[in-house]
Amino acid sequence: xxxxxxxxxxxxxxxxxxxxxxxxxxxxxxxxxxxxxxxxxxxxxxxxxxxxxxxxxxxxxxxxxxxxxxxxxxxxxxxxxxxxxxxxxxxxxxxxxxxxxxxxxxxxxxxxxxxxxxxxxxxxxxxxxxxxxxxxxxxxxxxxxxxxxxxxxxxxxxxxxxxxxxxxxxxxxxxxxxxxxxxxxxxxxxxxxxxxxxxxxxxxxxxxxxxxxxxxxxxxxxxxxxxxxxxxxxxxxxxxxxxxxxxxxxxxxxxxxxxxxxxxxxxxxxxxxxxxxxxxxxxxxxxxxxxxxxxxxxxxxxxxxxxxxxxxxxxxxxxxxxxxxxxxxxxxxxxxxxxxxxxxxxxxxxxxxxxxxxxxxxxxxxxxxxxxxxxxxxxxxxxxxxxxxxxxxxxxxxxxxxxxxxxxxxxxxxxxxxxxxxxxxxxxxxxxxxxxxxxxxxxxxxxxxxxxxxxxxxxxxxxxxxxxxxx
Amino acid sequence: xxxxxxxxxxxxxxxxxxxxxxxxxxxxxxxxxxxxxxxxxxxxxxxxxxxxxxxxxxxxxxxxxxxxxxxxxxxxxxxxxxxxxxxxxxxxxxxxxxxxxxxxxxxxxxxxxxxxxxxxxxxxxxxxxxxxxxxxxxxxxxxxxxxxxxxxxxxxxxxxxxxxxxxxxxxxxxxxxxxxxxxxxxxxxxxxxxxxxxxxxxxxxxxxxxxxxxxxxxxxxxxxxxxxxxxxxxxxxxxxxxxxxxxxxxxxxxxxxxxxxxxxxxxxxxxxxxxxxxx
Numbered sequence: 001x002x003x004x005x006x007x008x009x010x011x012x013x014x015x016x017x018x019x020x021x022x023x024x025x026x027x028x029x030x031x032x033x034x035x036x037x038x039x040x041x042x043x044x045x046x047x048x049x050x051x052x053x054x055x056x057x058x059x060x061x062x063x064x065x066x067x068x069x070x071x072x073x074x075x076x077x078x079x080x081x082x083x084x085x086x087x088x089x090x091x092x093x094x095x096x097x098x099x100x101x102x103x104x105x106x107x108x109x110x111x112x113x114x115x116x117x118x119x120x121x122x123x124x125x126x127x128x129x130x131x132x133x134x135x136x137x138x139x140x141x142x143x144x145x146x147x148x149x150x151x152x153x154x155x156x157x158x159x160x161x162x163x164x165x166x167x168x169x170x171x172x173x174x175x176x177x178x179x180x181x182x183x184x185x186x187x188x189x190x191x192x193x194x195x196x197x198x199x200x201x202x203x204x205x206x207x208x209x210x211x212x213x214x215x216x217x218x219x220x221x222x223x224x225x226x227x228x229x230x231x232x233x234x235x236x237x238x239x240x241x242x243x244x245x246x247x248x249x250x251x252x253x254x255x256x257x258x259x260x261x262x263x264x265x266x267x268x269x270x271x272x273x274x275x276x277x278x279x280x281x282x283x284x285x286x287x288x289x290x291x292x293x294x295x296x297x298x299x300x301x302x303x304x305x306x307x308x309x310x311x312x313x314x315x316x317x318x319x320x321x322x323x324x325x326x327x328x329x330x331x332x333x334x335x336x337x338x339x340x341x342x343x344x345x346x347x348x349x350x351x352x353x354x355x356x357x358x359x360x361x362x363x364x365x366x367x368x369x370x371x372x373x374x375x376x377x378x379x380x381x382x383x384x385x386x387x388x389x390x391x392x393x394x395x396x397x398x399x400x401x402x403x404x405x406x407x408x409x410x411x412x413x414x415x416x417x418x419x420x421x422x423x424x425x426x427x428x429x430x431x432x433x434x435x436x437x438x439x440x441x442x443x444x445x446x447x448x449x450x451x452x453x454x455x456x457x458x459x460x461x462x463x464x465x466x467x468x469x470x471x
Numbered sequence: 472x473x474x475x476x477x478x479x480x481x482x483x484x485x486x487x488x489x490x491x492x493x494x495x496x497x498x499x500x501x502x503x504x505x506x507x508x509x510x511x512x513x514x515x516x517x518x519x520x521x522x523x524x525x526x527x528x529x530x531x532x533x534x535x536x537x538x539x540x541x542x543x544x545x546x547x548x549x550x551x552x553x554x555x556x557x558x559x560x561x562x563x564x565x566x567x568x569x570x571x572x573x574x575x576x577x578x579x580x581x582x583x584x585x586x587x588x589x590x591x592x593x594x595x596x597x598x599x600x601x602x603x604x605x606x607x608x609x610x611x612x613x614x615x616x617x618x619x620x621x622x623x624x625x626x627x628x629x630x631x632x633x634x635x636x637x638x639x640x641x642x643x644x645x646x647x648x649x650x651x652x653x654x655x656x657x658x659x660x661x662x663x664x665x666x667x668x669x670x671x672x673x674x675x676x677x678x679x680x681x682x683x684x685x686x687x688x689x690x691x692x693x694x695x696x697x698x699x700x701x702x703x704x705x706x707x708x709x710x711x712x713x714x715x716x717x718x719x720x721x722x723x724x725x726x727x728x729x730x731x732x733x734x735x736x737x738x739x740x741x742x743x744x745x746x747x748x749x750x
Contacts, residue, residue, distance in 0.1 A: 178690050180508055180515075180555040188692075217557040219690055223494050244692040248704065255699050255723050257730045264693035272514060272687065278741040281539050282514040282687075283734030357726030404691050406709070 011114020014043040016121050021337040025307050028192045028275060031334060032096070040125040044073035046110065047117045054107035055119060060454030061161070063087045065104055065119055072126060081130045084123065089164035089207055090157065090453065092131060092199040093186055095124025098450045099328050131202050142211065143170040148467040151176065151234040152212075153220045153407065156184025157449045158440025159240035160207050161456030162463075166238075167210035169464045174234075176218040181271065184242055186449070188271040189263070191301050193308070194331075197270075221410035226436060236435045236463050239422060240456060243401040243441035249293065253351030254397070258285055258359040262294070262302045262398035269305050284309065287394025291315045291362055293348055294398035295325040300332060302396045303340045314340050315390065319347040319367050324377040345369070345380065349387070351395060361391050403442045411436075421445050429459030437463055472552040476529055481611035484536045485579060486545045487521075493528030495558050501586040502564030502681065502713055505530065506689040508555035509543045516540045517686045519658070519712065520559065521582035530558075533582035533611075539738045546746075560689045561712045564679070566590040569653030571597040573645060574620070575638050575667055577659025578604055581612050583681060584658045589619040591656075597621045599652075601641050603659075607632035638663060639670045646674045654679070657716065661724055668716030680716040682707045684727065699723045 017033040018024075024031050035043065047069045055065040064083050071080035084091050100106075100120035108116030148171045152163045155177040163173045181187050186200045208214060220226065226237055246261035248254050265284070268274040272282035290306040292299050295318035306314045316335070318325060321344045325332060336342065345367040352361045366386035369378035403420045413433040415423040422438045424431045429439040439455030441447055477489040495505065504519040522531035536545045547553070564587045572591050576584035581602045592598045600620035604610040605628045617623045624641045625633035634641070638659070646652060655678045657667035664680040671678040684696035684707040696707035699720035705711065 178557065179688060180557070217555050218494075219557060219560065222559055223498055244690070246692070246694045248694070250704075255697055255704060255727070257726050261694040264687060264695045267687055267693050273512075277734065278738045280512045280514075281543075281738055283731045283738065285730065285734075357723065357729075406690065 009048070009110070009113055010046045011110070013046065013115040013118045014039045014121075016118070018334075021334075021339070024193065025304075025338040028308060030196050031193050034128055035121055035125045040122060041073060041075075043118050044069045044122055047073070048109065050109040052109065054109060055104040055117075058104040058107040060103065060450045061088050061457050063104075063123070068126060069117065069119070069122055072122060077126070077129055077133075080126045084126050085130075085206075087457075088123075088453070089161055090203045090449075091123050092127035092203055093157070093195060094450055094453070095120050095122075095127050096195050096199070097190060098123075099448055101329065103450070127199075127203075131199065142168065145172065146170040146467065148172065148235045149174070149233055150236045150238065150463060150467075151229045152238045152240060153226075154184060154239070154241035154440075154442075155182035155204070155214060156240060156242050156440065156452065157186060158242070158442075158452035158456040159184070159238065160204065161453040162238045162240060162437075162439065162460045163212045163456075164207045164210055165457055165460035166463060167207075167212050169460070171464070171467060173212045175212060175214045176220045177214060177216050178219045179271065180216055182214050182216065188267045189298065189301070191266065191270055191305055193304070194301065219406070221406045226407065226411040230435055235467060236437065238429070238456070238459055238463065239407055239431075239436065239438035239442055240440045240452070241404060241407055241442050242452070243421075243446045244404045245402045245420075246397070247399045247402060248397055249348060249399065251348060251350055253353055253359065256351055256353040256359040257357050258287070258393055259351060259395045259397065262292075262298045262396050263401065265302050265396045266298070266305065269309075275305075275309060285394055286310050287392070288312045289315075289390075289392050290394040290396065291317050291348075291390065291392045292396045292398055293317045294400070295320065295327055296398060296400070297327045297331055298400075299396075299398035300327045300335045300340075302398050304335055304338060306394065306396065307338055307340065311394070315392075316340055316342045317346050317348060317362075317364065318342070318344055319380045320377060321345055321369060343390075345383075346388075347380065347382070352389075359392060359395055361389050362395060363387060363389050401441075401446045403445070407442075419445055427458060428462035429455055430462060435466075472554060473556040474552050475547055475549055478547070478549045481533065482608050484545075485609065485611060486534055486536070487611075488532045488534075488544075488547075489524075489529045490532060490553060490556065491528060492530050492556055492558075493525075495556070496523040496525045496528050496530050499523040499525075499530060499559045500563035501566065501590040502583070503559035503561050504689070504712060505532070505556055505558030506560060506686065507532075507544070507553050507557075509540060509547070510554050513543065513554065514540055515555075515687055515689065517560070517683070517689055517708070517712075519583035519681060519683075520586065522586055531582075533579060535579040538735050539742045542739070542742065557689065561708060562710070564590065564656070564713055566594050568595045571599065571649060571651045571653060573642060573652055573655045574598060574600045575642060575655065575657040575659065575663075576600070576602045576616070577638055577657070577663040578609060580657075580659030580663070580681075581610075581616065584656065585612060585615055585619065587656060587658075588616065592619050592621075597651075599645060600624070601626065601638050603627065603638040603663075605629065637666070639666050642667060643670050646671065646676060652676055656680075656713075661721065661728060664716060665719075665721040668719070668721075672717055678716040679713050680719065681712045682714060682719070682724065683712070684708075684724070685730065698727070
């Protein structure tokens with residue numbers, strides 16, 4: 001009997017080079033530099049090609065991870081690209097911002113023995129190789145046109161994924177974007193140093209190359225409503241408008257000058273390029289002492305942007321402890337390395353301003369952790385008599401976002417929750433309204449890029465089935 | 472790209488543009504605004520619609536040159552294009568039959584008050600309009616305003632044309648005389664809207680103002696335009712731009728309008744330098 005030799009397990013992953021923390025705190029260039037070809041090949045060779053393939057199920061868009069890694073390890077780059085892009089139209093984005101540690105890599109078989117395969121870094125390598133080779137690898141073969149037309153509202157990760165898949169099914173897709181560039185949160189929210197905009201643009205261009213039309217400067221509901229789109233030209237509509245409305249603290253002083261929502265702060269920097277002011281016309285207030293309130297990825301992004309603008313001190317103010325922080329571990333670590341100061345168990349209760357209306361300091365309660373709450377995290381409670389004040393001249397509120405009510409308020413027949421999210425079937429994205437699907441943050445509230453992409457993908461499949469049944 | 476099909480100088484610093492934007496023209500209503508971005512390095516600024524023509528497929532914008540963006544806009548001519556134009560944004564004016572309505576337009580605020588006055592007149596109101604400017608050179612659309620008003624009062628701060636004084640003076644006189652006034656709408660500089668609201672308060676006449684906050688996206692995403700009103704916070708872009716003038720916290724609005732005072736000067740200096748070198 002022939003016995004297969006067992007592959008030797010390599011339990012250590014290949015590190016990815018990053019810009020030096022001191023240098024990168026002063027520039028907007030990408031922090032994580034990506035693997036070299038040799039690094040990628042070495043890391044790819046760690047994958048044992050286990051038969052269970054838990055990583056595929058761990059991926060919200062079910063990328064055939066072992067296959068693309070195998071192709072990569074065999075130097076079949078064109079194949080690697082094809083495999084990856086057959087399931088994921090935005091691999092360069094996902095390779096950078098997906099929380100792989102809680103998805104594909106979290107269930108990697110190697111993870112039980114040591115470090116899981118660095119799937120995200122390999123995905124990024126393959127996507128960047130494709131981009132470096134002008135995306136020649138995959139010319140998607142499109143089926144003959146079905147004659148059906150779908151309107152996709154919003155050009156963020158949910159919409160782009162849904163549009164790309166629908167185009168690959170042969171449907172004609174028009175996307176509607178309120179801003180002057182497509183990409184949604186990938187463009188206005190996530191900073192250049194974490195997700196370079198030319199990568200996003202290249203992947204949007206790829207979606208356009210599938211025949212998808214993108215209409216910028218188009219606020220659906222203010223121009224055509226959903227009902228008008230359905231009546232005039234389209235057979236189905238997908239709503240992927242995200243969660244764009246910023247939440248505030250509702251504490252005194254929140255409307256003082258120098259107080260920003262994270263959305264505004266990041267939009268000014270990323271979309272409007274305020275960091276290049278006055279070459280670009282959009283200004284931003286550069287603080288000396290900046291406090292960012294919140295503990296998610298958006299808070300980390302805001303803090304690291306404030307540092308790069310030239311702040312002397314940047315604080316993250318978070319009401320729970322480090323263990324409960326929702327930010328990716330990697331991003332919190334990057335922030336800390338760059339010199340961001342974390343103040344845990346601190347809850348702002350008042351912002352104080354000067355006679356010209358500018359914020360000058362922030363009063364906080366010191367908190368301690370009590371019993372777990374509905375989210376399973378220990379609830380922060382006020383520690384009596386332990387309030388404190390810190391001096392600040394810029395405050396960024398990064399407490400999360402809720403869906404913009406514009407679509408729901410102009411679309412009779414949509415069901416919404418008390419949080420403003422649109423009710424849609426989890427497995428298909430179908431809303432209660434005829435011919436209307438929804439997915440991404442508009443349904444779940446603020447979540448991740450990849451979960452929005454997963455929803456876009458499922459909706460595309462459901463819309464396709466509907467359109468075929470409707471012939 | 473949105474083509475400028477007509478341009479006029481309404482004064483040395485106030486420009487009139489008719490811009491090709493058929494989809495917006497079809498949907499526009501009085502009181503709404505658009506956001507424009509002039510070029511690749513430009514900022515997004517809101518401008519309240521001064522008019523629109525759904526048949527011609529154009530909208531009318533009137534802007535006073537105060538900062539970099541409005542100066543850049545002022546440099547554009549017929550045939551040039553505006554890079555981005557999005558709208559119609561904000562909630563439309565509430566038009567109903569109040570009886571007698573006073574429309575106050577100050578400075579460049581005369582432009583957006585025009586379609587509102589027309590809408591109110593068409594709804595069967597008696598429209599008394601008061602338009603004012605700092606000086607004669609800055610006054611425009613007297614005839615257009617007369618054409619949609621039952622009565623028109625013109626006033627300049629320095630008395631260089633028509634009556635001398637501030638718009639609040641005739642406003643108060645009318646309110647004292649005419650008890651049938653059901654509503655006042657004031658659009659102009661924030662300070663003018665504040666004093667109009669203070670003038671109407673003792674008469675208990677509901678007063679609408681159209682606020683000109685700084686905005687970025689104009690769709691509720693950033694919160695830059697937020698104001699304090701009554702006990703709460705509202706976004707001018709999606710909850711307004713029109714609000715009850717008696718409830719606005721004017722001091723916060725004034726402060727927030729001045730957030731980028733220093734940066735605006737820097738930007739303008741940089742622009743002048745660059746523009747003069749080109750010229």
